[in-house]
Amino acid sequence: MSQFVLKVHSRCDLACDHCYVYEHEDQSWRERPRVMTPAVIAQAAARIAEHAAASGLSTVHVVLHGGEPLLMGLAALGSAIGELRATIEPVAELDLRMQSNGVLLNEELCDLFAMHGVKVGISLDGGRMANDRHRRFPNGASSYGPVLAALQLLRRPEYRASFAGLLCTIDIANDPIEVYEALIAQRPPRIDLLLPHATWERPPPRPDDDPTPYATWLGTIYRRWVQDGKPVPIRMFDSLQSLARGGASGSEALGLDAADVIVIETDGAWEQADSMKTAYHGAPETGYDIFTHTAAQAALHPAIVARFGGLAALCDTCQACPVVAQCGGGLYAHRYRSESKFDNPSVYCADLKGLITIVGKGSPAQATAGSEAADSMPADLLDRMATGYGDAEAVQYLADTQLAFVRALLVAVAADATGSAAEAWKLLGRLEHEAPQAVKTVLTHPYVRAWAVHCLENEGADRDRLACLVAAAAIHGNVAVQVTVPVHDGAIHLPTLGTVRTVTPASGDAVLSVLAGGFTVRSGRSLLAIATDVPTEIWEPAWRVDFDGLRLVVEDSDPYRDCHEWTPGPRLTEAAAKLWTDSAMGAWQDIRRHVPEQVPGMRIGLAAITPLVDSQEGVNRAATSRHAFGALGTTSVGPRDLAVVLVHEFQHSKMGATLDLFDLLDPGYPKRLAVGWRKDPRPAEGVLQGIYAHLGVADIWRARAIAAPDPEAVSYFNIYRDWTTGAIDTLTASGALTQIGQRFVTRMGEVIAQWPMVKC
Structure with a gap:
C-alpha cells in the first residue's frame, strides 16, 4: 500500500x-x-x-x-x-x-x-x-x-x-x-x-x-x-x-x-x-x-x-x-x-x-511525449521514420502497435466464434498469462492479421483457425493442453511452426495435445506423434532463417499468405528451401555492409518471405500487404537483388504501419498523380508509398556506388533519386497531404538533399 x-x-x-x-x-x-x-x-x-x-x-x-x-x-x-x-x-x-x-x-x-x-x-x-x-x-x-x-x-x-x-x-x-x-x-x-x-x-x-x-x-x-x-x-x-x-x-x-x-x-x-x-x-x-x-x-x-x-x-x-x-x-x-x-x-x-478494438485498429502510437506510461511513443517518431530508416525504438513501436491491432481484430473475430474456436478463445486467455511470449510469437506472425481481416470481411470464413493459433502458442510455450483444431484437405497448419499432413479423415476436427518438445494429433482412430524440430512425411516444419540477428520464416505453407497480389508458390523442396535461405543470408550481409542503418529495424520487424510463382516473362515480382506487417512476397532472386527487394518491401511495411498511426493524407482527395516509375497515374497513397520505398532503394544503390566504382549502381541511384524527388514535388504541390503529412514528406526531401553527388 x-x-x-x-x-x-x-x-x-x-x-x-x-x-x-x-x-x-x-x-x-x-x-x-x-x-x-x-x-x-x-x-x-x-x-x-x-x-x-x-x-x-x-x-x-x-x-x-x-x-x-x-x-x-x-x-x-x-x-x-x-x-x-x-x-x-x-x-x-x-x-x-x-x-x-x-x-x-x-x-x-x-x-x-x-x-x-x-x-x-x-x-x-x-x-x-x-x-x-x-x-x-x-x-x-x-x-x-x-x-x-x-x-x-x-x-x-x-x-x-x-x-x-x-x-x-x-x-x-x-x-x-x-x-x-x-x-x-x-x-x-x-x-x-x-x-x-x-x-x-x-x-x-x-x-x-x-x-x-x-x-x-x-x-x-x-x-x-x-x-x-x-x-x-x-x-x-x-x-x-x-x-x-x-x-x-x-x-x-x-x-x-x-x-x-x-x-x-x-x-x-x-x-x-x-x-x-x-x-x-x-x-x-x-x-x-x-x-x-x-x-x-x-x-x-x-x-x-x-x-x-x-x-x-x-x-x-x-x-x-x-x-x-x-x-x-x-x-x-x-x-x-x-x-x-x-x-x-x-x-x-x-x-x-470496443475501445480496446478502436485503440488497436486506429493508431495507437502508444503514448505521447512526456507520457508517464511505461511504453510511450517516441516523441519524434514521424521524423525518425522520414529518414527512410526508423531506428530500433521507432520500428519497435510500429511492431508493437501492429500487435495491438491484431489483438483487437481477434476480439472482433471471436465475437462470432462457435464450437472449438470459441473454446480455444477461452484458452487463449489462460495462455496470455501462463505463456505471454509464446502468444506474442504467434500473434506477430504477419499472416495472422491477414486471416483475421479475411474473417471479418467474409461471412462464413474460417474462424475455426483461431484454434490453430492457440495450439501453436501452447506448443511454443510448452503448456500441456488439449485443443480441438480444424482439418482442411487432410492438413492442419500451425502458424509459425509448420503443417501436419495426411490427417484422416481429411476434413472435420482433430484433438491436438501438447507434450514436451512436440505434440500429438488424434483424428478418428489415428494418433500422430510429432516432434516440432524433426521433419517427417507427416510433419513439414517451417523453413527458418536465423543468421546474424536476422530471424524470419520462408513461408511456403500458410493458407493466408496469398495476399501479395501475385500467386504464392507451392511447398518448397529441401533443396529449393536451402537456395532461399542462402539467398536471404547473402542479402542480409549485403544490407549490413551497405545500409547498416536499415539493420535495427529489419531485425525487429522483418518476419517472413513468401516465395511467389515466377512470371512467364521472367520479370521479378515483389509485393507487400497492408494487412501483413513484416512479410513480403517475391519471386526467386539472387542475394544482391534480394537485398534491394528486402529494403524496398520493408519500406512499404513501415509506411503502411505509419499510415495506420497517422493521417498523412486527406482521405477525400480525389485525383490521381503522375509519377516517374509508372505509366498510369497513381492515387495519393500509392505515390506516398512509392516515395518511401524508392527513398530506401535509392539509398542502397547510392551506398553501393560509393563503396566501389559501379556504373550500374550510379545509374540506378540516379533513376530512383530522380523518381523520388519528382514525386515529392508532385505530392507536395497536390494538396493531398495533411499538415503532418506535409512535414513528413518535406523531411524526406531534406534527407535526399543532404546526399552528396555520386559519380562513377
Whole structure:
C-alpha cells in the first residue's frame, strides 16, 4: 500500500448531480465530521510514516480530497500540509497532491502549494455548456468562470509546477471533439477521462442505436488526439497502449495491476476506494480506523484483499476473455449487481472491448511525449521514420502497435466464434498469462492479421483457425493442453511452426495435445506423434532463417499468405528451401555492409518471405500487404537483388504501419498523380508509398556506388533519386497531404538533399 487519499473536508461548494459522494448509493458523508481535525491529520501522518518505514517504501503518494479540500481554508491547509511533510518525509519521499473543483483557488493558496510542492488536479468537464451540464453551484449558477480563473492561475510560470492536470467526467450527451478541444485549450500537463460511475443496478445512459456509446465517444477523441500528434498524455489511452505491450497500467480502472489505494475519512476511518460509494450504502466501509488499526492491518481487510486478487478475483466471463489483461475487468465498483455482488463483468464491458478494438485498429502510437506510461511513443517518431530508416525504438513501436491491432481484430473475430474456436478463445486467455511470449510469437506472425481481416470481411470464413493459433502458442510455450483444431484437405497448419499432413479423415476436427518438445494429433482412430524440430512425411516444419540477428520464416505453407497480389508458390523442396535461405543470408550481409542503418529495424520487424510463382516473362515480382506487417512476397532472386527487394518491401511495411498511426493524407482527395516509375497515374497513397520505398532503394544503390566504382549502381541511384524527388514535388504541390503529412514528406526531401553527388 503506497497511495493514501485523505478526505480532509467532507462537504462541497458545488452541487454536481453526477457526484458519487453525494448523489450515489452510499450516504455516509451525512454522518461524517465536516473537517478533518488536526488530531486526525497528525495520526494519519503517523500511520502513513509508520507503514512506509515498515514496508521499506521509498515514496508514498498522498492525495488531499473531499468533498472540496479548499474549503479547509488557507491556514488549516497549510497546517495539514506541514504536518504531513514533517512526519512522513524523514521516512520516505512524499508525493503530495490535491484534487479540487478549483472555484476557491487564489494566489495565496497557489503560493502555499508552490512552497510545499503540492500538485493540484482540477475537475473540468469541457467547455462552458459541457461543464455546466453537471458542475453547478447549489443555486444553479455556473461554475465555469471561477474554474477557468483557477486554471489561468495554475498556468502562470510561478505556479505551473503545481498544475497536475484535468479530470473530466464523461457525458456522452456532450460533443466529444468540443470537450477535447476545451480541455486541450487549458494546456494541462495531463488529462484523465473518467467513465461516469455506474453499476448493473444503476447502469449508465445508453442511446438505443449504439450498443457501445462510451467506446464511440472516447474513440472519437482518441482518433483526434492521435491526429494532433498527442499533444498531452491522456491516461486512459496511455494505459491501454501500455497494457497492450505488457507494460504497467497506471490506472485502477484498467489492467490487472493491484490498485494499492486506501482512503482515510474525516473521522479517521480506513475506507476502500471512493468509487465504491456508487455500489451500495456502506460499500466502502471496513470497520477499521487509524487510531486502533495500522495501514498494514487495513490493507489485509478481506474486502480490500478481494480487490487485489488479479485475474483469479475476476468472474468466469472475464477470466476467459483474452483482452482481460488490458481491460482488467474494469473498475471494481462498476461490476456490482445486488444478487452477485462484484462477481460480474463491468457494466461498461462492451464499451471497454470496443475501445480496446478502436485503440488497436486506429493508431495507437502508444503514448505521447512526456507520457508517464511505461511504453510511450517516441516523441519524434514521424521524423525518425522520414529518414527512410526508423531506428530500433521507432520500428519497435510500429511492431508493437501492429500487435495491438491484431489483438483487437481477434476480439472482433471471436465475437462470432462457435464450437472449438470459441473454446480455444477461452484458452487463449489462460495462455496470455501462463505463456505471454509464446502468444506474442504467434500473434506477430504477419499472416495472422491477414486471416483475421479475411474473417471479418467474409461471412462464413474460417474462424475455426483461431484454434490453430492457440495450439501453436501452447506448443511454443510448452503448456500441456488439449485443443480441438480444424482439418482442411487432410492438413492442419500451425502458424509459425509448420503443417501436419495426411490427417484422416481429411476434413472435420482433430484433438491436438501438447507434450514436451512436440505434440500429438488424434483424428478418428489415428494418433500422430510429432516432434516440432524433426521433419517427417507427416510433419513439414517451417523453413527458418536465423543468421546474424536476422530471424524470419520462408513461408511456403500458410493458407493466408496469398495476399501479395501475385500467386504464392507451392511447398518448397529441401533443396529449393536451402537456395532461399542462402539467398536471404547473402542479402542480409549485403544490407549490413551497405545500409547498416536499415539493420535495427529489419531485425525487429522483418518476419517472413513468401516465395511467389515466377512470371512467364521472367520479370521479378515483389509485393507487400497492408494487412501483413513484416512479410513480403517475391519471386526467386539472387542475394544482391534480394537485398534491394528486402529494403524496398520493408519500406512499404513501415509506411503502411505509419499510415495506420497517422493521417498523412486527406482521405477525400480525389485525383490521381503522375509519377516517374509508372505509366498510369497513381492515387495519393500509392505515390506516398512509392516515395518511401524508392527513398530506401535509392539509398542502397547510392551506398553501393560509393563503396566501389559501379556504373550500374550510379545509374540506378540516379533513376530512383530522380523518381523520388519528382514525386515529392508532385505530392507536395497536390494538396493531398495533411499538415503532418506535409512535414513528413518535406523531411524526406531534406534527407535526399543532404546526399552528396555520386559519380562513377
